[in-house]
Amino acid sequence: MxxxxxxxxxxxxxxxxxxxxxxxxxxxxxxxxxxxxxxxxxxxxxxxxxxxxxxxxxxxxxxxxxxxxxxxxxxxxxxxxxxxxxxxxxxxxxxxxxxxxxxxxxxxxxxxxxxxxxxxxxxxxxxxxxxxxxxxxxxxxxxxxxxxxxxxxxxxxxxxxxxxxxxxxxxxxxxxxxxxxxxxxxxxxxxxxxxxxxxxxxxxxxxxxxxxxxxxxxxxxxxxxxxxxxxxxxxxxxxxxxxxxxxxxxxxxxxxxxxxxxxxxxxxxxWRYGEYVGVGPGAHGRLLIGNQRHATAAEKLPFDWQQKVAARGHGLVTDDVLSWEEEGDELLVMGLRLREGIDPKRFAQLSGRAISDRQIAELKSIGFVETLPNGFIRVTDRGWPVLDAVVADLAA
Structure with a gap:
């Protein structure tokens, strides 16, 4: 954990x-x-x-x-x-x-x-x-x-x-x-x-x-x-x-x-990195418990899951507390899929660090990201086909 x-x-x-x-x-x-x-x-x-x-x-x-x-x-x-x-x-x-x-x-x-x-x-x-x-x-x-x-x-x-x-x-x-x-x-x-x-x-x-x-x-x-x-x-x-x-x-x-x-x-x-419960075999969840974000996952096999629920009330096989850096990375991976983009202030709050101005400037120079009037950062039409690479650059 x-x-x-x-x-x-x-x-x-x-x-x-x-x-x-x-x-x-x-x-x-x-x-x-x-x-x-x-x-x-x-x-x-x-x-x-x-x-x-x-x-x-x-x-x-x-x-x-x-x-x-x-x-x-x-x-x-x-x-x-x-x-x-x-x-x-x-x-x-x-x-x-x-x-x-x-x-x-x-x-x-x-x-x-x-x-x-x-x-x-x-x-x-x-x-x-x-x-x-x-x-x-x-x-x-x-x-x-x-x-x-x-x-x-x-x-x-x-x-x-x-x-x-x-x-x-x-x-x-x-x-x-x-x-x-x-x-x-x-x-x-x-x-x-x-x-x-x-x-x-x-x-x-x-x-x-x-x-x-x-x-x-x-x-x-x-x-x-x-x-x-x-x-x-x-x-x-x-x-x-x-x-x-x-x-x-x-x-x-x-x-x-x-x-x-x-x-x-x-x-x-x-994609806005909210909180959700995952119920049933193989379901994943992201829960805030005591202001810590838990990443949960259940037993995948349907009837093994049912047996676990019968024995202890749940079928979880994973319950990890995410680090601040992991939360920030997940926010990037999820939020940059959206046309509305992400709030860099929320990223800083969750991860404890700011997105590099140098990385943003480099990605802007090749037309892969842009800053919206509300301060959000989003991936452009040109950048969306290479989204994974854009996320990796911003997370570095």
Whole structure:
């Protein structure tokens, strides 16, 4: 466990910003996609979902005891495939959250869904349970790439699911993956143009990345999967920014686009370095306890997690106190993804040091960062494709 200066000492700074949310991880999927490195598991056989959900309620109680008095501004059901859950399970988890914390009357309650597990009765059940936003894993509007990505739905099913979600929930979004093997810029222009006609307030657009431990990683290492080179990846990114901006859904984060007021509040909580509880197998959290920021992570295996919760009330396998330097680095990594940028004063408060004026000046000279009228520092359009390098320079 890491250590740092005593946060109870005179002159300490308050490390929170008033943002608090709950992430709920549902680990089960109908199938494992070849590009996915998330903590997802295909389970076959008998499964007592009601008993399993009671483990979530117990872990929520554990975290609530550590974070009394918080007001929940967002809840996010991620996975895995949360849309495989019985709507009563979603309602039970939300009830448990409401029993231990106050839920803001305007809280955003998001549930991720796959088009293959969507039907009107289930969606209406989620809405009745309190869900007011869904995020659909569409991934492509072309049947061939959908099959290559391991998706089990067709384009027609995806479009029907998006329209159904838009008719039932006040807010919705869907994801697409681009810069895929053999995809051309013209292909993506046509596909994204169709997607932007379909989208309403929000869309998430991710360049395909090869993650260790996935089937795609094995194929890539074997030379059987050819990815776009760096220059083409930048061209894909710039085309994406142009089309989304012209459609009235500009990027507010490097991979997320929304009309004003339609941004994902839960993801903004992450990127603005707020506080969040991570509930369920493999879930991560960032909690302020005694003015120290704890980085938590739970057991990944679904039924091992359940056994740990039964034995001790939680499934945590990691609970580290972050150093001031680590907090500052996390603020940079998260906040510089945002179009609004970061407040250098908050960085100095959290990390105990200022960002180097020399580094800022060097990055400005090559057009990678800029200072806004409110004093925030943000990465420019030119700098976003090399964001990792920009963050490393500022953190040095």
């Amino acid at each position: 890491n250590t740092r200066l005593d946060s109870s000492a005179p002159g300490r700074v308050e490390r929170g910003n008033g943002l608090f949310g709950v992430y709920v991880h549902w680990p089960f999927c109908a199938a494992k996609c070849p590009y996915c490195d998330f903590n997802s598991h295909v389970h076959r056989g008998a499964f007592d979902e009601a008993t399993y959900v009671r483990s979530y309620a117990r872990e929520i109680a554990h975290f609530a005891a550590l974070t009394p008095g918080r007001k929940v501004q967002s809840v996010f059901f991620g996975g895995g495939t949360p849309s495989l859950m019985d709507p009563r399970s979603v309602a039970g988890i939300l009830d448990a959250i409401g029993q231990h914390w106050e839920i803001d009357s305007k809280a955003e309650i998001t549930l991720e869904a796959n088009p293959t597990s969507v039907e009107a009765g289930r969606f209406k059940g989620y809405r009745a349970a309190g869900v007011n936003r869904v995020s659909l894993g569409v991934q492509s509007l072309r049947d061939g790439p959908l099959a290559e990505l391991g998706r089990r739905h067709s384009v027609d099913e995806a479009i029907a699911a998006v329209r159904l979600a838009q008719s039932i929930f006040p807010r919705s979004s869907f994801d697409l993956i681009y810069a895929r093997p053999r995809q051309t810029l013209d292909d993506w222009k046509d596909e994204l143009t169709e997607a932007l006609w379909l989208a309403q307030g929000h869309v998430s657009l991710y360049q395909l990345t090869i993650e260790m431990g996935t089937r795609y990683y094995d194929l890539f290492q074997a030379g059987k999967l050819k990815m776009p080179d760096e220059d083409l990846s930048v061209d894909f990114y710039e085309l994406t920014q142009e089309l989304t901006a012209n459609a009235g859904l500009p990027a507010y984060e490097i991979s997320n686009h929304a009309r004003p007021g339609q941004e994902s509040r839960h993801n903004l909580l992450y």
